[in-house]
Amino acid sequence: METWSLILGLLGAFGLGTLFPNIIDRILNYRLQKKKFQFEKLYIERAEVIKETYQKMVRMHRAFESLMAPLQLAGEPSKAEKMREAANLANDFIKYFDINRIYFDEDLEEKINIFDGKMREAWNKFRYATAEELGKQDIDKWNEAWKEVKEEIPKLKKEIERKFRKEIGM
Numbered sequence: 747m748e749t750w751s752l753i754l755g756l757l758g759a760f761g762l763g764t765l766f767p768n769i770i771d772r773i774l775n776y777r778l779q780k781k782k783f784q785f786e787k788l789y790i791e792r793a794e795v796i797k798e799t800y801q802k803m804v805r806m807h808r809a810f811e812s813l814m815a816p817l818q819l820a821g822e823p824s825k826a827e828k829m830r831e832a833a834n835l836a837n838d839f840i841k842y843f844d845i846n847r848i849y850f851d852e853d854l855e856e857k858i859n860i861f862d863g864k865m866r867e868a869w870n871k872f873r874y875a876t877a878e879e880l881g882k883q884d885i886d887k888w889n890e891a892w893k894e895v896k897e898e899i900p901k902l903k904k905e906i907e908r909k910f911r912k913e914i915g916m
Contacts (some may be wrong), residue, residue, distance in 0.1 A: 814827040
């Protein structure tokens with residue numbers, strides 16, 4: 747403490763006694779503001795990634811529901827078009843998630859991976875059930891795929907939604 751007093755005394759002798767603490771305050775304040783800005787920027791980026799991930803997840807799930815629904819209405823796109831759209835949305839979702847997974851904690855990352863895996867399982871069951879090469883449709887497999895997409899996956903999606911809300915402070 748004596749050293750500090752000596753430094754302040756010398757600075758005071760030169761008329762800098764009040765200037766030196768101000769300089770230190772300004773330097774510390776600058777560093778604090780810089781860290782605060784970095785944190786806010788990261789928070790905003792993370793919120794945007796969560797938003798985009800959720801939107802892609804919802805689009806993909808809706809496309810799968812439309813594709814796998816047992817009742818297909820007149821005027822809707824063909825099964826081939828729906829399959830193409832569902833595949834494109836699923837690929838878009840997983841590509842986006844893969845390059846942004848660093849923004850998610852491990853628990854949330856695992857839930858999203860499970861969500862993706864269950865969607866792919868349903869996709870494979872549906873493709874097998876409706877494969878024209880087999881000559882007939884496997885209604886039981888189709889029903890399994892539909893049940894997963896309509897009953898099981900929404901439960902997991904709800905868990906992910908809750909985590910997303912918590913992550914963005916809602």
